[in-house]
Amino acid sequence: MLAEAARRDPAAFSPLYHRYVRQIYRFCYVRLGNQQAAEDATSDIFLRAMGSLHGYRGGSFPAWLFRIAHNVVIDAHRKSRPAVALDQAGNLASADPSPEDQAVARSEAHRLRSNLDRLPEEQRIVIELGLAGWQTAQIADALGKRPGNVRIIRYRAMQRLQTLLDPPDDVFREHQP
Amino acid sequence: MTDRERNQADLLDGFVRDHSAVPTELDAGIAAISVQLAAELTPPEPSARFVRQLDQQLTAGPAASSNNHQAVLPAVAGTELTPQTALADWREAAVGPRRSRLSELARLAAAVLAIMLIGSVLIYMFSDRDDALAPGVSDIPNLSRQILVAWDPHDGEDYKLFIVNADTGEIHKLTPGPAEVDGVSERYGSWSPDGQHIAFVRMESGEAHLLVSRAAGGEPLDLSAETGISDVSAFSWSPDGTQLAARGQNTAGAYGIHIINANGSGASVLIADGDSTANHLPAWSPDGRQVAFIRSEGRSSERVYVVDIDELNAMPITDEIGAATLRWSPDSSRIAVTAGRIRKSVLVMNADGSGLQRLIHPEAVVLSPAQWSPDGNTLAFAFSDPALPGEYVMDGTVVARLDGLWRPLTEIAGVPEWSPDGTQVTILTSGITEQGMNTHQSSLYLVNQDGSNLYPLLEDVSLAYDPPVWRPVSDPIEPQPASTPTPQVVLTPVDQPSPTPDILTEPPRASLTYADQTQTHGAHTYCWPESLRSGEMRLTCSEADRGPPDLPAIHVPAGASLSFEVEGGHAFAPLGAAAVRLIPYPEPSTTGLTFDFPGTGIPFEQGPGGTFLIADVPDGDYSFEVGITMDIHPGNQGNANYAFRVIVGDPDAPPPEEPERFQRS
Numbered sequence: 123m124l125a126e127a128a129r130r131d132p133a134a135f136s137p138l139y140h141r142y143v144r145q146i147y148r149f150c151y152v153r154l155g156n157q158q159a160a161e162d163a164t165s166d167i168f169l170r171a172m173g174s175l176h177g178y179r180g181g182s183f184p185a186w187l188f189r190i191a192h193n194v195v196i197d198a199h200r201k202s203r204p205a206v207a208l209d210q211a212g213n214l215a216s217a218d219p220s221p222e223d224q225a226v227a228r229s230e231a232h233r234l235r236s237n238l239d240r241l242p243e244e245q246r247i248v249i250e251l252g253l254a255g256w257q258t259a260q261i262a263d264a265l266g267k268r269p270g271n272v273r274i275i276r277y278r279a280m281q282r283l284q285t286l287l288d289p290p291d292d293v294f295r296e297h298q299p
Numbered sequence: 300m301t302d303r304e305r306n307q308a309d310l311l312d313g314f315v316r317d318h319s320a321v322p323t324e325l326d327a328g329i330a331a332i333s334v335q336l337a338a339e340l341t342p343p344e345p346s347a348r349f350v351r352q353l354d355q356q357l358t359a360g361p362a363a364s365s366n367n368h369q370a371v372l373p374a375v376a377g378t379e380l381t382p383q384t385a386l387a388d389w390r391e392a393a394v395g396p397r398r399s400r401l402s403e404l405a406r407l408a409a410a411v412l413a414i415m416l417i418g419s420v421l422i423y424m425f426s427d428r429d430d431a432l433a434p435g436v437s438d439i440p441n442l443s444r445q446i447l448v449a450w451d452p453h454d455g456e457d458y459k460l461f462i463v464n465a466d467t468g469e470i471h472k473l474t475p476g477p478a479e480v481d482g483v484s485e486r487y488g489s490w491s492p493d494g495q496h497i498a499f500v501r502m503e504s505g506e507a508h509l510l511v512s513r514a515a516g517g518e519p520l521d522l523s524a525e526t527g528i529s530d531v532s533a534f535s536w537s538p539d540g541t542q543l544a545a546r547g548q549n550t551a552g553a554y555g556i557h558i559i560n561a562n563g564s565g566a567s568v569l570i571a572d573g574d575s576t577a578n579h580l581p582a583w584s585p586d587g588r589q590v591a592f593i594r595s596e597g598r599s600s601e602r603v604y605v606v607d608i609d610e611l612n613a614m615p616i617t618d619e620i621g622a623a624t625l626r627w628s629p630d631s632s633r634i635a636v637t638a639g640r641i642r643k644s645v646l647v648m649n650a651d652g653s654g655l656q657r658l659i660h661p662e663a664v665v666l667s668p669a670q671w672s673p674d675g676n677t678l679a680f681a682f683s684d685p686a687l688p689g690e691y692v693m694d695g696t697v698v699a700r701l702d703g704l705w706r707p708l709t710e711i712a713g714v715p716e717w718s719p720d721g722t723q724v725t726i727l728t729s730g731i732t733e734q735g736m737n738t739h740q741s742s743l744y745l746v747n748q749d750g751s752n753l754y755p756l757l758e759d760v761s762l763a764y765d766p767p768v769w770r771p772v773s774d775p776i777e778p779q780p781a782s783t784p785t786p787q788v789v790l791t792p793v794d795q796p797s798p799t800p801d802i803l804t805e806p807p808r809a810s811l812t813y814a815d816q817t818q819t820h821g822a823h824t825y826c827w828p829e830s831l832r833s834g835e836m837r838l839t840c841s842e843a844d845r846g847p848p849d850l851p852a853i854h855v856p857a858g859a860s861l862s863f864e865v866e867g868g869h870a871f872a873p874l875g876a877a878a879v880r881l882i883p884y885p886e887p888s889t890t891g892l893t894f895d896f897p898g899t900g901i902p903f904e905q906g907p908g909g910t911f912l913i914a915d916v917p918d919g920d921y922s923f924e925v926g927i928t929m930d931i932h933p934g935n936q937g938n939a940n941y942a943f944r945v946i947v948g949d950p951d952a953p954p955p956e957e958p959e960r961f962q963r964s
Binding site for chain 2: 139143231235238
């Protein structure tokens, strides 16, 4: 209803903005890795959305918005190498981390980030939207999939990440009793 | 080790310790990575300053904004985003192109691997679907097609045991009492070898008791209370069904593997834990002579032991290989183990540990226990194969032969379990939350052993991640001695004669899907059955189409009442009116009987759907159509999914204690 109203009267766009700005911002942050890039992309997304409302033909507004966000983020990603979120990542495990722990966290975040980038795009997007706080139903809506499909994609993504993150072991050898 | 690594290791150990059933290594790995992701990459909230400034910029109006921006909306990941695409995705995932894609990827990966590994012991190649890997099809009647699952119908984690009929999808709760008992969970169900009893673990108030129930239901026997063996985490039936080997704690407080009499008459220690060792996952050999188990002396030190039941001489048959699961071959000559300190592989060895071989190349990660086919010639397991790093991930469930040849079974990766006749396999998938934690929103699929006819028996429900277990034998289940209510007449398709209806040749499609933009307030929607299993069907609905003329049929015996049940819906699309039209089968030209339920009067808040009695239906065979009106709230849109059930008999009667088919046999 809000989207319909905003299409007829762009001044009514504000409630939509407030409803989705945090999810969009956090998605941009996960993808782009730092605050400035996330803010720039978020601004771009909502400005584009507002300017494109005449082309909105109904249906799921968050799905429509996500498609804009997806394109903006791709563009932003192309323009600059993603930076690792050094300023705010990795401090959840301890309220007062030591410098050593911070360094570990930074390298760990970088390792996770780079391995996320190695996932197939669909798997990566599902993980990133989840990290950004999107619910399964919202992700399914955005990707045009059923929630069950999203869960399967997420599970495969986690399996793949597990493969990428864990080094191969060499414990196998024949045992002669 | 840093604090972070230590915390993660503790989490992992705790997870495994708390869930000592077979497939926990999957959950543990996923859980660890989920925690990592959430801890390292959870983004911050936008600053209030930024939100305010952008709001002001937008509020200034389109003219002040970048009005030149035109959203470019190519499809994400090459996919047009429509509900129809979602349906097509589901269908592809279920049957067609997805499997072809898997085959292509599998062939590509196999070709590369074959080049890389030429000359080595393992040769990776693929065979056609009708190759010699197919297990022999048994001639025994399919009376054993009952699958035991742990399920919470209320989407929580207070699981109860249910028996699912693989042919009809009918579900019966095993133990008496309601399903929604908070704080009580029943898991790890296992059929006795004769299929007449089921052992399981009931967890309540922090205690885990081993119980045995008749397969026909009734009050179970609490073996823990009878024998003093408590805190049971894993167990295995003896082949004669008189005893169980179980990990637990005895009355003296000592943990270990105990032998418990199935009638509760006593228990004895088989292998006691040492000061620094713990013995897990006992598995009784099919010949009854030995019990294999996994001994742990610390993290990733797990090795496989075998103890002779008569001589009690426990001997290691592997090194510390990080063993996680083990399975005896049907002839007791071999043991299949999933093992590896970090990534698991499938190892097969003789029962004395000799002849060790790896069934899959070292880069692949095995994701489930390796399950022997009933003929002992093949193993099914799920795995993920990095194949060509950065390009493809080939994963799914495969069937491997002992000489290293293997073929894909399905693209869906999950815990497989063979049907007793080897013709089908169930696949249990797991689900995870936004943060990647396992919520047990799982699906249970059924697929023919050649990979055909994949369809979901249970989809996106709260199943425990315990291997669903097929009833092992074909003998009828002995009826409960106590009086049982009159069995409900079970709906049976006329072209699928009971008691052994054919397996569906087409999987059910997704339940009805609405195109968001076309659904309007109060629109009447016609639905038609896509497929029919006994007692249940799924319908696809459309405003315009009336569906294919070739409808399946039901049989209504003389004097039977008929009712129509609707489940599902959406808060913004409560059920309005409903109608059923019964059409004599196979004479669709006849007008048929129409039953209207103009106002269901059931608000969504009181539970979507409802049950409507259809009276005075002459006996005969009928196909039918269903029409419903959904009171779509003006301005709302979205998908609403309804499931329909036509019940012949009294819908309020308690479910039958045993399926009708066993009575007829």
